[in-house]
Amino acid sequence: MSLRLYDTGTRGIREFVPLKAGWAGVYVCGATPQAAPHIGHMRSGVSYDILFRWLLASGYDVTFVRNLTDVDDKIIAVAAETGVPWFAVAEANQRIFNRGYDHLGCLPPTAEPRATGHVPEMITLMRRLIDGGHAYEVGGDVYFDVASWADRYGALSNQRLENMRPAGDSPGEETKRDPRDFALWKGAKPGEPSWETPWGPGRPGWHLECSAMATKYLGPVFDIHGGGVDLIFPHHENEVAQSTAAGDDFARYWMHNGLLTVNGEKMSKSVGNVVLLSDLLEKARPVEVRYYLGAAHYRSMIDYSDEALHEAATAYQRIEGFVTRAVELAGRVEPSAAPAAFANAMNDDLGVPQALAVVHEAVREGNTALSGGDKDTVTRVLGEVRAMLGVLGLDPLSDPWEGTGDDLSDVVDALVSVALDQRQAARARKDYAAADAIRDRLIAAGILIEDTPRGTRWELKRS
Numbered sequence: 397m398s399l400r401l402y403d404t405g406t407r408g409i410r411e412f413v414p415l416k417a418g419w420a421g422v423y424v425c426g427a428t429p430q431a432a433p434h435i436g437h438m439r440s441g442v443s444y445d446i447l448f449r450w451l452l453a454s455g456y457d458v459t460f461v462r463n464l465t466d467v468d469d470k471i472i473a474v475a476a477e478t479g480v481p482w483f484a485v486a487e488a489n490q491r492i493f494n495r496g497y498d499h500l501g502c503l504p505p506t507a508e509p510r511a512t513g514h515v516p517e518m519i520t521l522m523r524r525l526i527d528g529g530h531a532y533e534v535g536g537d538v539y540f541d542v543a544s545w546a547d548r549y550g551a552l553s554n555q556r557l558e559n560m561r562p563a564g565d566s567p568g569e570e571t572k573r574d575p576r577d578f579a580l581w582k583g584a585k586p587g588e589p590s591w592e593t594p595w596g597p598g599r600p601g602w603h604l605e606c607s608a609m610a611t612k613y614l615g616p617v618f619d620i621h622g623g624g625v626d627l628i629f630p631h632h633e634n635e636v637a638q639s640t641a642a643g644d645d646f647a648r649y650w651m652h653n654g655l656l657t658v659n660g661e662k663m664s665k666s667v668g669n670v671v672l673l674s675d676l677l678e679k680a681r682p683v684e685v686r687y688y689l690g691a692a693h694y695r696s697m698i699d700y701s702d703e704a705l706h707e708a709a710t711a712y713q714r715i716e717g718f719v720t721r722a723v724e725l726a727g728r729v730e731p732s733a734a735p736a737a738f739a740n741a742m743n744d745d746l747g748v749p750q751a752l753a754v755v756h757e758a759v760r761e762g763n764t765a766l767s768g769g770d771k772d773t774v775t776r777v778l779g780e781v782r783a784m785l786g787v788l789g790l791d792p793l794s795d796p797w798e799g800t801g802d803d804l805s806d807v808v809d810a811l812v813s814v815a816l817d818q819r820q821a822a823r824a825r826k827d828y829a830a831a832d833a834i835r836d837r838l839i840a841a842g843i844l845i846e847d848t849p850r851g852t853r854w855e856l857k858r859s
Contacts, residue, residue, distance in 0.1 A: 399450075400745055401745055420619050447746060448460050461614060466490065500789075514605070521580075522604070526538070528643070530642070539578065541573060563577060580604045618648070622653070653695065680709045715756070718763055722774050735784070758780055761773070812854050
């Protein structure tokens with residue numbers, strides 16, 4: 397089965413046919429780093445990392461572009477509140493975002509363009525729109541003329557123009573031809589950053605930035621544009637309008653991941669329910685957080701709870717435990733081909749829940765084989781499990797997860813081995829009280845031990 401994706405633009409599942417055979421161009425709206433990332437940001441990062449990985453596993457060369465909006469109303473507002481320069485606000489938070497992506501095992505994008513580095517491309521795009529009668533300048537501001545594109549504006553978000561509210565993305569609404577016209581360029585104001593243009597100094601509007609950067613790196617038409625469902629309108633609608641009005645076909649498929657809520661409410665500073673990635677990393681290992689954020693279908697909404705995170709961590713530990721025990725029996729088996737059921741699930745609009753069901757079924761088969769000492773079956777299953785986990789970014793034997801238990805793992809292993817040797821010696825002389833006391837002290841220290849036909853094994857207790 398070939399890859400099929402839900403396309404927001406057509407509101408249906410479509411077979412993915414790339415623009416160029418063997419190549420996929422993907423643009424994802426990245427961070428506006430006015431603050432540290434919350435788990436909704438990271439959910440998006442994991443979702444599109446899985447898309448990236450599956451395209452690679454399917455044999456595509458992938459150009460994966462994730463932008464950075466490093467100048468924006470919100471960033472400027474934070475700078476004014478804190479007295480920190482706007483560029484320092486953006487840079488500091490962007491470093492936290494990138495550390496977050498790294499913590500969760502996201503592959504680095506092919507390119508991560510910054511808005512402030514692409515003002516020339518924005519000026520070119522505005523000139524094309526003005527020359528084509530789709531934009532106008534007034535008082536140093538440049539607006540997109542929605543009425544000039546009325547027959548197509550609203551198609552992505554499935555809205556009618558007459559039902560839309562005013563754009564509200566800039567002051568001086570009385571200067572617009574139509575209240576629904578949105579800002580391409582905002583004239584310079586005291587204390588704000590600005591760049592020179594033929595229409596005067598100012599700074600870019602949010603929507604203009606992404607159109608300029610997407611076409612810069614992927615061309616006037618490319619395969620997939622992704623982002624959160626909250627970006628469909630107005631951001632992505634405006635991207636489509638300005639790009640197509642300028643003569644670019646732009647994105648051929650539109651993907652949108654669902655939101656992450658807390659107790660049924662959207663995360664908001666005013667409500668006080670924002671959950672940062674750093675909060676989750678205090679409750680679970682990064683790989684377990686990734687499992688949690690990626691396990692649901694990317695289009696579904698996730699309602700966060702500590703219980704759900706704990707369940708996800710436990711589920712991942714079952715997989716991890718099989719891999720660890722399988723390596724002890726069969727050695728380090730390299731990833732093989734993923735089962736057809738897994739590939740079919742992933743090709744069905746990235747059906748990760750169904751794909752994980754295949755993983756867990758394979759783990760159950762592998763555990764049964766382990767119990768029976770069936771090395772051939774364990775070897776086969778381990779290769780399949782590693783292949784599947786690699787696509788999901790969860791393989792415990794691959795970067796960045798291998799050897800991340802702690803930096804003193806060799807020392808801990810040596811000390812535990814000494815204790816286990818003492819326990820075995822106590823059992824050999826039938827001093828079961830001493831053997832049990834050693835076991836109990838290990839458990840109290842967070843060391844779980846298991847007696848198997850191949851000897852005693854141990855692992856750290858997970859929270």
